[in-house]
Amino acid sequence: MPAMTFARSMAIASMTLLVACAGSARIVPNGSVKPQRATLPDRQADTVIDDLAISDAQQQVQGGRRRAMKLSMNVARATNCKRWLPIARAAGQRFGVDPWMLLAIAWVESGFSNQAVSSVGARGPMQLMPKTSVAFGCAHPQRPHCAFPAAAALYRRLLKRFGAREVYALCAYNAGGGRIASAWRGRRLPFNLWYAERVQAARARLKRTGCVPGA
Known part of the structure; x- marks a missing residue:
């Protein structure tokens, strides 16, 4: 084979190889070829945890109301807080x-x-949806002795799901794990970050002052 024909054949073969690899590689500015990461399918949402999720419209309405609510500790709330503290400690x-x-x-x-009772059916002190409550061993979410252990089990599971990241676990408690998972995978802040901040502020106040009216 003449030298020119051989060189031309090799050039054509090289171009064919580049075209064949185009779907799995890309050319970077320095001329090297960088493999693309395989895109894994999203994990199937946990239907038990995601029972907490509600529609966007409902979430926006409830979110606006909760953001507007002032964290106050009147006598009735302080009484229940003191009464439920041993239950929370045991569940914790x-x-x-x-x-x-x-x-x-x-x-x-x-x-x-x-x-x-919320507009979407969440019940009791921990506002558990009925299906979620039963899944975590609580048939009567209005009863603190039942609701606190179920909520503790759910919260622990969410912490595990989101790599012990408190903010994501709290936001998932509020809106459902499936809705927060996309933010977690994309390393974005959850859309309902306000909720985690509100709970964290409430915890700080409780740890500082306890169940004291007017605190």
Whole structure:
């Protein structure tokens, strides 16, 4: 084969190889070829945890109301806070979570009311959806002795799911794990960051002053 024909054949072969590899590689400015990362399919959402999720419109309405609510500790709330503190401590010790965090969730979610019912059906002091409550061993979410252990188990599971990142776990408690997972994977802040900040502020106040009216 003449030298010119051989060189031309090699050039054509090289171009063919580059075209074949185009789907799995890209050319970077320095001329080297960098492999593309394989895109893994999203993990299937946990239907039990995601039972907490509600529609965007409902979430925006409830979110606006909760943001507007002032964290106040009147006598009735302080009474329930003191009454539920041993329950929160027992649940926290059992599941390895901060009992003050559990009380803070109860404060933000229900204002320490075991009769609270949301517009989407969440019930009790920890505002658990019925399906979620039953899945975590609580058939009566209005009862603190039942609701606090279920909420502690749920919160621990969320902490594990989101790499012990408190903010993501709290936001998932509020809106459902599936809605927060995309932010977690994309390393973005959750859309309901306000909720985590509110609970963290409530916990700080509880740890500082306890269940004291007017604190």
